[in-house]
Amino acid sequence: MTDALTLVSLLLVAASATAAVAVRDPARQALVLAVLGLALAVLFTVVQAPDVGLSQLAVGSALTPLLILLSVRKVRRRGQHEGGDR
Amino acid sequence: MGRAAAVAAEVLAWWLLLTGAWLVLISTVDALEYLVGASAALLAAVAAQAARRAMSGR
Amino acid sequence: MNGWLVAATVLLAAGFGPVVWGVATGPLERRVVAQNFGTSVVCLVMLLLSQAYVRPSYVDLALVLAVLGPAGTLVYARLLADDLGDDPPHANLLTVVAASAATVIVVAMCVATGPGRATVKLVLIGVLLVAGNVIASRALAGGFPGAGASTRD
Numbered sequence: 001m002t003d004a005l006t007l008v009s010l011l012l013v014a015a016s017a018t019a020a021v022a023v024r025d026p027a028r029q030a031l032v033l034a035v036l037g038l039a040l041a042v043l044f045t046v047v048q049a050p051d052v053g054l055s056q057l058a059v060g061s062a063l064t065p066l067l068i069l070l071s072v073r074k075v076r077r078r079g080q081h082e083g084g085d086r
Numbered sequence: 087m088g089r090a091a092a093v094a095a096e097v098l099a100w101w102l103l104l105t106g107a108w109l110v111l112i113s114t115v116d117a118l119e120y121l122v123g124a125s126a127a128l129l130a131a132v133a134a135q136a137a138r139r140a141m142s143g144r
Numbered sequence: 145m146n147g148w149l150v151a152a153t154v155l156l157a158a159g160f161g162p163v164v165w166g167v168a169t170g171p172l173e174r175r176v177v178a179q180n181f182g183t184s185v186v187c188l189v190m191l192l193l194s195q196a197y198v199r200p201s202y203v204d205l206a207l208v209l210a211v212l213g214p215a216g217t218l219v220y221a222r223l224l225a226d227d228l229g230d231d232p233p234h235a236n237l238l239t240v241v242a243a244s245a246a247t248v249i250v251v252a253m254c255v256a257t258g259p260g261r262a263t264v265k266l267v268l269i270g271v272l273l274v275a276g277n278v279i280a281s282r283a284l285a286g287g288f289p290g291a292g293a294s295t296r297d
Contacts, residue, residue, distance in 0.1 A: 001149050001150065001153070002149065004153055005149060005152060005153045005156070008153055008156050008157050009156065012156070012160055012161065012164060015161075016164045016167075019164060019167070019168035022168070023168060027172075027224060027227070028172065028175060030220075031167050031175045031176065031178075031179050031220065032167055032168055032175075034179055034182075034216055035163060035164060035167045035178070035179055035182050038160075038182055038183065038186045038209075039160070039164070041186065041205070041209075042156065042160070042186055042189060042190075045190060045193055045202065045205060046193070048197070050199075050201065050202050050204075050205055053205055054204065054205055054208060057205060057208050057209050058208060058212065061183065061209065061212045061213055061215070061216040062212050062215045062216040062219060065216055065219050065220065066219050069219065069220070069223040069224070070223070073223065107268070110261055110264050110265055110268065111207065111265055111268070113200070113201065
């Protein structure tokens with residue numbers, strides 16, 4: 001039964017990682033990366049590495065999306081600013 | 087003087103709440119855990135009171 | 145091979161599979177709602193896994209996720225407020241589903257754990273999970289006036 005659980009979590013990680021590559025827009029990609037982080041945390045817990053899963057949750061659920069979205073906002077705003085000046 | 091007393095009372099309330107939560111959530115309770123939890127809860131209580139004041143002042 | 149393991153597998157496959165699909169396809173509103181629901185599902189899966197592997201320390205994973213998951217959704221609600229503003233997503237059904245699943249699982253685990261500090265911890269995690277999900281859903285639906293994204297950085 002643990003094999004089935006490991007298989008399911010591996011498949012979910014593969015699916016969300018593929019989706020993260022396939023989605024192109026950075027804001028939507030941040031969402032998919034958050035879900036990928038959740039899937040990875042589940043995989044780490046299933047293979048009995050809960051401390052790694054804890055670090056993954058702590059970083060991937062709030063910090064990574066925040067960094068990506070703030071960068072997108074900065075880049076977008078700088079692009080608008082330069083476009084408006086010209 | 088009333089302002090300072092209100093601030094101190096709110097920090098105390100937050101500290102009690104957070105230390106209580108810490109003591110519930112850890113696995114074994116001994117003196118060192120209690121000390122660590124109380125110190126961390128004090129920092130967090132000061133931050134929480136400042137955050138609440140910043141939010142309500144808006 | 146025990147019931148908790150089976151429940152965790154079923155919840156993962158039936159709950160998180162659609163979440164991956166919903167976050168990868170469709171309009172932005174559906175993706176954000178899927179992310180919010182995904183954090184609740186994984187929190188419940190962590191609770192079930194802690195009971196399945198008979199390691200009470202795994203409950204800390206559920207605790208961290210119950211606090212940080214809604215925080216992540218609120219990040220999206222705040223920073224994508226412009227894109228979401230036209231058609232705010234309403235996910236009342238998913239919120240109800242998550243809340244009832246959380247109640248069922250937390251009650252079952254409290255019964256299995258027995259009285260003591262561990263049960264209080266489980267109840268606290270359940271309350272944080274449901275409250276976080278409700279708050280994050282309301283924030284996505286645009287229900288907190290005065291909290292929109294500011295135009296200055």
